[in-house]
Amino acid sequence: MTNKKISLKEIVSHAKQYGFVFPSSEIYDGINAIYDYGQYGIYLKNNIKEYWWKSMIQINENIIGLDTSILMHPNVWKASGHVTKFKEIFLYNEDTKYSYRLDLLIENYFQTNLNKEKQLKNNIIKYLEKKLKRNEKDKILKLINQMKIIDPNQKKKWTKIYEYNLMFKIPLKEHEPENQNCYLRPETAQGIFTNFLNVLNTSKMKIPFGIAQIGKVFRNEIIARQFLFRMREFEQMEMQFFIHPNQEDKWLEYWKKKRFKWHLSLGLGEKKYRFYEHEQLAHYAKKAYDIQFKFPFGFKELEGIHSRTNFDLKNHEKYSKKRFRVFDKEKKKVYIPYIIEASVGLDRIFLAVFSSSLKKETIKDTKKERILLKINPALSPIKAAIFPLIRDKRLISYAKDIYNHLKVDFLLIYEENDSIGKRYRRQDAIGTPICVTIDFNTLKDKCVTMRFRDKMLQKRVLIKDLKREIKKETSMNKLFQLLR
Numbered sequence: 001m002t003n004k005k006i007s008l009k010e011i012v013s014h015a016k017q018y019g020f021v022f023p024s025s026e027i028y029d030g031i032n033a034i035y036d037y038g039q040y041g042i043y044l045k046n047n048i049k050e051y052w053w054k055s056m057i058q059i060n061e062n063i064i065g066l067d068t069s070i071l072m073h074p075n076v077w078k079a080s081g082h083v084t085k086f087k088e089i090f091l092y093n094e095d096t097k098y099s100y101r102l103d104l105l106i107e108n109y110f111q112t113n114l115n116k117e118k119q120l121k122n123n124i125i126k127y128l129e130k131k132l133k134r135n136e137k138d139k140i141l142k143l144i145n146q147m148k149i150i151d152p153n154q155k156k157k158w159t160k161i162y163e164y165n166l167m168f169k170i171p172l173k174e175h176e177p178e179n180q181n182c183y184l185r186p187e188t189a190q191g192i193f194t195n196f197l198n199v200l201n202t203s204k205m206k207i208p209f210g211i212a213q214i215g216k217v218f219r220n221e222i223i224a225r226q227f228l229f230r231m232r233e234f235e236q237m238e239m240q241f242f243i244h245p246n247q248e249d250k251w252l253e254y255w256k257k258k259r260f261k262w263h264l265s266l267g268l269g270e271k272k273y274r275f276y277e278h279e280q281l282a283h284y285a286k287k288a289y290d291i292q293f294k295f296p297f298g299f300k301e302l303e304g305i306h307s308r309t310n311f312d313l314k315n316h317e318k319y320s321k322k323r324f325r326v327f328d329k330e331k332k333k334v335y336i337p338y339i340i341e342a343s344v345g346l347d348r349i350f351l352a353v354f355s356s357s358l359k360k361e362t363i364k365d366t367k368k369e370r371i372l373l374k375i376n377p378a379l380s381p382i383k384a385a386i387f388p389l390i391r392d393k394r395l396i397s398y399a400k401d402i403y404n405h406l407k408v409d410f411l412l413i414y415e416e417n418d419s420i421g422k423r424y425r426r427q428d429a430i431g432t433p434i435c436v437t438i439d440f441n442t443l444k445d446k447c448v449t450m451r452f453r454d455k456m457l458q459k460r461v462l463i464k465d466l467k468r469e470i471k472k473e474t475s476m477n478k479l480f481q482l483l484r
């Protein structure tokens with residue numbers, strides 16, 4: 001068996017052809033950087049969510065979950081700094097009409113050109129920060145062009161530089177004042193911070209403790225062309241951990257290690273991950289690390305692990321006039337808790353899992369090619385497919401009985417059309433780890449054939465043992481054991 005490399009184009013096309021991801025509003029030619037999940041994509045996405053949620057909430061007794069609203073009071077975004085600071089600088093080429101985010105261009109440039117030249121990198125960052133502070137954007141444009149940092153897709157120089165806020169504005173009712181615009185939330189974290197006092201008052205949580213949530217967020221991103229990596233509407237899985245200010249370094253290290261281990265448990269290979277320490281920090285963050293993943297277009301941010309200090313709670317205290325303080329028993333005084341956040345994009349994990357699991361294999365003997373989604377069985381959309389060997393009444397009835405009996409425990413597929421070989425190929429392509437075939441011997445010996453996707457191995461098992469066998473192969477418990 002030989003493995004061939006798969007391009008991003010093939011990944012996007014497989015995702016569409018097999019019902020994982022569709023471009024949104026495709027009948028109207030789609031809309032940039034917005035996607036819909038198809039019938040198998042949604043199962044994979046839900047499995048990733050379930051694994052994250054349980055490994056945060058169920059396994060850690062000091063973390064609870066929330067589900068807060070997308071629209072929030074306009075003051076939330078003033079207090080959080082997003083109204084004034086959640087801006088990005090873009091470079092633009094008037095001929096090609098393409099824009100690119102300045103920070104991402106520089107990050108790429110550093111990674112490919114100045115990887116080891118720390119001093120030079122620091123000098124460039126200092127220069128850019130100075131020019132940004134003084135709002136001398138033209139000088140930034142000049143530097144970028146002098147350094148020959150061009151548009152990586154169009155291979156053209158930049159002609160313009162501009163800045164805008166990534167939040168989507170939602171006007172409130174007509175008679176509301178102009179400055180009372182709502183926004184679609186650009187992060188789920190603020191719903192956690194604004195409920196901090198509610199959680200303190202209604203639960204038994206004591207510092208240190210965490211609040212987690214999964215939800216949709218919206219950012220008016222410009223560059224697309226990286227599939228699910230950069231979307232305008234996406235889902236975040238965020239956990240905000242509230243701590244004593246003196247313990248910032250300890251908990252940052254703790255969550256870095258813990259989250260890295262979580263990613264490794266997905267089985268995509270340790271070499272695909274690395275840490276990256278932020279040089280340009282978000283407006284709220286003091287120390288910031290990314291867990292980067294080797295996507296088909298290179299190492300890019302998968303998860304952010306940041307120290308947010310007490311920036312958010314302090315500002316909500318100021319704007320809301322509520323006291324966000326807890327009592328320090330040892331020092332006999334109150335303090336505003338610090339926060340360590342672990343924030344990951346669900347769609348980016350989906351892309352990491354999907355793109356790394358898709359394999360093109362040539363079978364040695366037959367020279368035939370097969371594309372299979374060699375996905376971790378705990379995450380695979382469908383756990384097993386049930387087939388009668390041929391369309392015979394007795395086999396069909398037996399196969400349907402087995403399907404109906406097991407479908408309450410697992411997500412299954414029943415199929416009777418096409419040759420058994422074709423049915424296997426279809427299941428390989430959507431990542432089903434087990435196919436179960438009912439043949440004429442089954443009628444006599446009450447055994448079925450289990451075929452395992454990855455091992456190309458088959459074994460006969462008694463029907464009464466089938467549930468145990470499928471569970472053994474596909475249970476999420478296997479992943480949880482790796483977290484210990």
Ligand code: ATP
Nearest residue numbers: 221229230231234301302303304343344345347348
């Ligand atoms: P980037 O630098 O790539 O824009 P970010 O540093 O702004 O990301 P955060 O604000 O830290 O991202 O958001 C936390 C996580 O949300 C990221 O690590 C990423 O997984 C995910 N994420 C951010 N922006 C997007 C997007 N446009 N599309 C999909 N996922 C995203």
